[in-house]
Amino acid sequence: MLCHQEQRFVYYDKDLKIEAYRLSGIVQKFPNHFHDYYVIGFIEGGRRKLWCKGNEYLLAAGDLVLFNPKDSHHCAPINEECLEYRALNIPEERMRQAAMDITGRNLTPRFEPTAVVQCELSGQVDALYQAIVDDLPKMEKEELFYLLIEQMLKDFLSCQADRIPEGPSEEIQKLCDYMEKNYSTAITLDELADVAKISKSYLVRSFTRQAGVSPYRYLQSIRIQEAKRMLERGTSPIEAAGLAGFSDQSHFTNAFKGFIGLTPKQYQNIFTENRQAGGKR
Structure with missing residues (x-):
């Protein structure tokens, strides 16, 4: 088609x-x-x-x-x-x-x-x-x-909506919080295992089961979300890549396009054009 x-x-x-x-x-x-x-x-x-x-x-x-x-x-x-x-x-x-x-x-x-x-x-x-x-x-x-x-x-509306969600275990939530706070740094699996005081193999299995994504994919999602906000504010793609924790521009572009469907520059142009046209952003 x-x-x-x-x-x-x-x-x-x-x-x-x-x-x-x-x-x-x-x-x-x-x-x-x-x-x-x-x-x-x-x-x-x-x-x-x-x-x-x-x-x-x-x-x-x-x-x-x-x-x-x-x-x-x-x-x-x-x-x-x-x-x-x-x-x-x-x-x-x-x-x-x-x-x-x-x-x-x-x-x-x-x-x-x-x-x-x-x-x-x-x-x-x-x-x-x-x-x-x-x-x-x-x-x-x-x-x-x-x-x-x-x-x-x-x-x-789920009948569970107004209850406290069960959520991930304390050790997995600690890892989520850690990645959300330190997404701009070169986080390693060894580092995460040390934070949670668990083995790397158990970390990967348990995190993926409870969070629905692997630790690496979780970190990528956080980085892409932060990069989107930067691009929307006018930060250059090169600068956004570094600030969001990507090792180089190529890695950033490939990851961003895989998640969003556009390159970082194409995405940013949407908001630039909206502003120039007197749009909503």
Whole structure:
């Protein structure tokens, strides 16, 4: 199946404090990774296999996908079909605020399941995405946002959402915290094993089982997230590579494109063009 040119669009809405995100003409696989924000997306075209938290899903046009922060996932095309995808990226604090406004409860929502076949909510996601792209009045965007989140809380809120999550063990959480604090340094497996006072083999097995990704993939995800923030603020790709802990520019570019689908410079240009056009960022 022939694809048109790969495109990726990101719009930041300063009123809602969320991102509208679109992938078009994408064929590449995306490696196992996670985000530090919620993702509410839907497939416009192109079938995909998705793996998330140990489960496998077959996605097609009209299907909804829901990722909570730190949900590890990866995907691949079926028969090299081109992915057409729209999504909303919502910071965790923004979601908690919306949940409080809607329910009056102090909770951090957890949404289940990861994939919903032929979900009518896809239309609401699309409407809010388009409202952000078209820069509609703040009140109109807020109405669409709160209607969407209210429906999600009704339909997909996990019964465990307002409980303290079980989470990883203390030793594995210590490693996560350590990598999040020291991502810019050349962290080694020996170093992590010393931090947790466990063997390297046990560390790899236990970490991967509990976190859903390997220690190296976890560190890469953190570095990519930090590099994205730097690029969005205007930091040069060369400087961002060093500050995020990548050993060289080539390694950074390959890792970034593997996760995001674009080179660091292409990603940064999206935000530069938005600013020059009087966009949202």
